[in-house]
Amino acid sequence: MIINNYSPGNTVILGGGPAGLGTALMLAQRGWKNITVIEKRPSADYYEPDKSFSYQIDGRGQKLTDLLKLTPKLAQISVANTDFYLTVIQKDGKRKTTKLPIIDPDRKPAYWLPRSSFVELFYHEITEKWQNSIQVLFDTKCIEIKQVGEQLEIITKSKNQKQLRLTPTLLIGCDGLNSIVRQTLHQWEQGQSNAFQMQQFPSASSGLRYKVLTLPPQFPLSNQEGDLAQSSMAYAIRGSFKGRLKAISLGLLPLKNPSQPRTANIITYPNHQIWQLETKEEVKDFFKKAFPQLPFETIISSEEIARFTRSKGGIFPIPQYCSGLYKIFGNPQDNQGTAVILLGDAAHCFPPDIGQGVNSALEDVYLLEKTLAKTQDNLSQSLPHYEKLRQPDIKSLIRLVQISYPWQYNQDPLQKRLWSLNFFLRFLLHRLLPFVFSPHSFVLIQNHELSYSEILTKSNKTTKLLGVLGVLVLLTFLSSLQG
Numbered sequence: 001m002i003i004n005n006y007s008p009g010n011t012v013i014l015g016g017g018p019a020g021l022g023t024a025l026m027l028a029q030r031g032w033k034n035i036t037v038i039e040k041r042p043s044a045d046y047y048e049p050d051k052s053f054s055y056q057i058d059g060r061g062q063k064l065t066d067l068l069k070l071t072p073k074l075a076q077i078s079v080a081n082t083d084f085y086l087t088v089i090q091k092d093g094k095r096k097t098t099k100l101p102i103i104d105p106d107r108k109p110a111y112w113l114p115r116s117s118f119v120e121l122f123y124h125e126i127t128e129k130w131q132n133s134i135q136v137l138f139d140t141k142c143i144e145i146k147q148v149g150e151q152l153e154i155i156t157k158s159k160n161q162k163q164l165r166l167t168p169t170l171l172i173g174c175d176g177l178n179s180i181v182r183q184t185l186h187q188w189e190q191g192q193s194n195a196f197q198m199q200q201f202p203s204a205s206s207g208l209r210y211k212v213l214t215l216p217p218q219f220p221l222s223n224q225e226g227d228l229a230q231s232s233m234a235y236a237i238r239g240s241f242k243g244r245l246k247a248i249s250l251g252l253l254p255l256k257n258p259s260q261p262r263t264a265n266i267i268t269y270p271n272h273q274i275w276q277l278e279t280k281e282e283v284k285d286f287f288k289k290a291f292p293q294l295p296f297e298t299i300i301s302s303e304e305i306a307r308f309t310r311s312k313g314g315i316f317p318i319p320q321y322c323s324g325l326y327k328i329f330g331n332p333q334d335n336q337g338t339a340v341i342l343l344g345d346a347a348h349c350f351p352p353d354i355g356q357g358v359n360s361a362l363e364d365v366y367l368l369e370k371t372l373a374k375t376q377d378n379l380s381q382s383l384p385h386y387e388k389l390r391q392p393d394i395k396s397l398i399r400l401v402q403i404s405y406p407w408q409y410n411q412d413p414l415q416k417r418l419w420s421l422n423f424f425l426r427f428l429l430h431r432l433l434p435f436v437f438s439p440h441s442f443v444l445i446q447n448h449e450l451s452y453s454e455i456l457t458k459s460n461k462t463t464k465l466l467g468v469l470g471v472l473v474l475l476t477f478l479s480s481l482q483g
């Protein structure tokens, strides 16, 4: 355990998601005291149906869980990707089960678990071991950040309208995509710099809409007695409708806990028919016709249909990041100022295509720990060092999100086929000449020992070589026509 004697004034972490609670644990483990986490949700395991997606915590995310000695507990409550089996159920009820093909056996296993279970794992560790260093205020929202002299004042409001004012020496923005910390810094910097403005980059998957349908644990797959869904099995249930504005399928990720409800992600174009259904009768009718192979009426309660109908769902964000990751006001080291740092989605956010949202957020926390260790927790030295170290990786990560697998949601069959062609071409060339060609970036991302910048460099080099090969093949073909 890393314990040192240094503890700066007080630290406020805005946001009690994976980045926020992970940072609180990391700082407490370094011996820091007076850490307050502000979280607007009512509890760590608060169940929000449309945010009940699963995370895959890979080797990159596990750098932090290893540091916090939480990986064995993570493994206990998750399904390892080495045990990931997928059953595809066709519209006529035919089923085929396969093991997930794109897994590198040389890598550490990655672990699948619901977001709420992961956040709860961190929170449980706080309540068990670090109550003297960390307090988490749930149902409390940051409503304003003010500059008072050299220090920042954080104003929060709790559910019972009570206001709290905090003047930290370190403010950590882990408050997600719409971060009030980042937005406030951006407002203050306007006219001088765009460091805290999100720079956005197009992607074929951003703008897709999603809703989550909650299914009972071990729900029946047919009317046959005992034919039940297995919790640790992933399912792709194909619907009977055709056409990009009507076709639909249900995707279910594996769960360790057999008594936990299953969640099916429905991801479609914004103008898909499902978004036009207004009444629960219309929704029920749509699902019954879309999935004739399932005993739909016995699976979904009318309350869940009503909730699903009311829900507005969510939208995959545009890949984006801000180049500024920190700002120092006054002299926080002498308790005469406030240092501010942004981590996780507050600094970089994108659609979930490559499963790096939570893993990059956890890697941010891990790297911050490394820079704090290097500088004996001197904020004025460690934060610039962190920004310099992390900026190129964040930029590369956003590019990797754009190119790696945005076509996986069946938006366009032709683009998906072209992606598969490109994937297998790189796979074959890498097998033939491993020192010349790299596999597809979607595979390289599994290697947590490579930074995002190194992965992008390898991917770009292979793209260039493929371009040269393509030109050579074309020239040979043209000269053969002339000859």
Ligand SMILES: Cc1cc2nc3c(=O)[nH]c(=O)nc-3n(C[C@H](O)[C@H](O)[C@H](O)COP(=O)(O)OP(=O)(O)OC[C@H]3O[C@@H](n4cnc5c(N)ncnc54)[C@H](O)[C@@H]3O)c2cc1C
Pocket: 014, 015, 016, 017, 018, 019, 020, 038, 039, 040, 041, 053, 054, 055, 056, 140, 141, 142, 143, 174, 175, 176, 177, 178, 179, 180, 210, 314, 343, 344, 345, 346, 352, 354, 355, 356, 357, 358, 359, 361
């Ligand atoms: C549909 C979908 C599927 C996804 N699937 C994956 C996946 O498979 N793998 C993956 O790696 N990533 C996935 N992601 C992305 C992942 O959820 C995020 O990257 C990750 O949660 C980032 O963690 P964070 O702690 O930085 O931010 P968040 O998880 O967004 O946490 C921010 C926290 O701050 C709180 N907060 C915000 N504002 C305030 C305020 N003013 N006051 C108090 N509290 C506040 C919020 O309530 C929240 O708890 C998915 C995202 C979506 C939308």
